[in-house]
Amino acid sequence: MRALRSTALVRNRTALAGAVVTLIVLLAITLGAELMPYSAVDMDFINILAAPTLAHPFGTDSFGRDVLTRVLYGGRVSFLVSGAGIALGGAFGIAIGLACAWYGRWTDAVLMRMVDLLFSFPSFVLALFLMVVLGFGVGNVAIAIALVYFPLFARLARNTALLVKEEPYIQAARLMGQPTRRILFLEILPNIGAPILVQASVGLAFGVVIEAGLSFLGLGVQPPTPSLGVIMADGREYFQRGPWVLTLSGLFISIALLGLNLLGDGLRDLTDPRLRERLAT
Numbered sequence: 001m002r003a004l005r006s007t008a009l010v011r012n013r014t015a016l017a018g019a020v021v022t023l024i025v026l027l028a029i030t031l032g033a034e035l036m037p038y039s040a041v042d043m044d045f046i047n048i049l050a051a052p053t054l055a056h057p058f059g060t061d062s063f064g065r066d067v068l069t070r071v072l073y074g075g076r077v078s079f080l081v082s083g084a085g086i087a088l089g090g091a092f093g094i095a096i097g098l099a100c101a102w103y104g105r106w107t108d109a110v111l112m113r114m115v116d117l118l119f120s121f122p123s124f125v126l127a128l129f130l131m132v133v134l135g136f137g138v139g140n141v142a143i144a145i146a147l148v149y150f151p152l153f154a155r156l157a158r159n160t161a162l163l164v165k166e167e168p169y170i171q172a173a174r175l176m177g178q179p180t181r182r183i184l185f186l187e188i189l190p191n192i193g194a195p196i197l198v199q200a201s202v203g204l205a206f207g208v209v210i211e212a213g214l215s216f217l218g219l220g221v222q223p224p225t226p227s228l229g230v231i232m233a234d235g236r237e238y239f240q241r242g243p244w245v246l247t248l249s250g251l252f253i254s255i256a257l258l259g260l261n262l263l264g265d266g267l268r269d270l271t272d273p274r275l276r277e278r279l280a281t
């Protein structure tokens with residue numbers, strides 16, 4: 001089974017391309033950032049707004065800081081914030097969805113109406129509102145992302161759990177007297193994990209967008225902490241004198257999002273039963 005999955009991943013060009021691009025981005029923001037000879041916060045007023053060169057591939061900003069170094073460290077912050085928010089929202093949403101599918105009746109009705117209420121707001125508008133309520137800061141951005149995306153995980157977990165709930169092995173587990181918690185998290189959850197994994201990969205990409213957008217507007221991560229949104233906001237102020245700050249940091253975001261979206265699309269294809277049958281033959 002594991003060999004089949006590995007072969008399927010290699011044969012699916014979309015998933016493979018997304019995995020490669022995402023891996024390169026992750027290596028860049030982790031190992032690459034540590035190997036850079038510059039600091040993300042130290043200023044060099046001799047090299048203010050220097051154009052891209054071999055020494056500074058992304059140029060420097062208005063304080064003489066190396067833009068590539070800041071982008072790599074900023075990408076680390078953005079990915080960590082997005083990942084924490086998606087993990088928190090996913091855990092909360094999955095628990096809500098499993099409870100709704102298992103207990104049904106008023107539990108399902110009440111909790112799903114709350115989920116539908118959050119669904120009625122556009123994601124970024126809801127994130128803006130939450131930041132106004134919660135206040136600025138890295139932790140609050142992660143909480144805002146979690147609250148924005150937990151309804152998606154709740155709805156997905158509920159719908160897929162309803163399909164698995166009536167399977168014979170679940171009924172057998174109930175007849176054997178296994179605790180509800182064990183059935184939900186050891187029997188049902190592993191069998192609905194594939195679509196949740198796909199949603200998590202796509203949600204991570206949009207979480208980066210939300211974090212960058214909030215920080216760009218000054219509502220998210222605050223300077224001097226580097227984040228992709230903070231860097232782009234700085235570049236906007238002096239775009240005519242140093243367009244490389246905004247354009248190259250935006251290019252990095254585009255490449256990161258491309259990798260995550262390709263990976264999500266590929267994983268969605270691989271979880272399609274009809275595609276798995278074709279790959280197995």
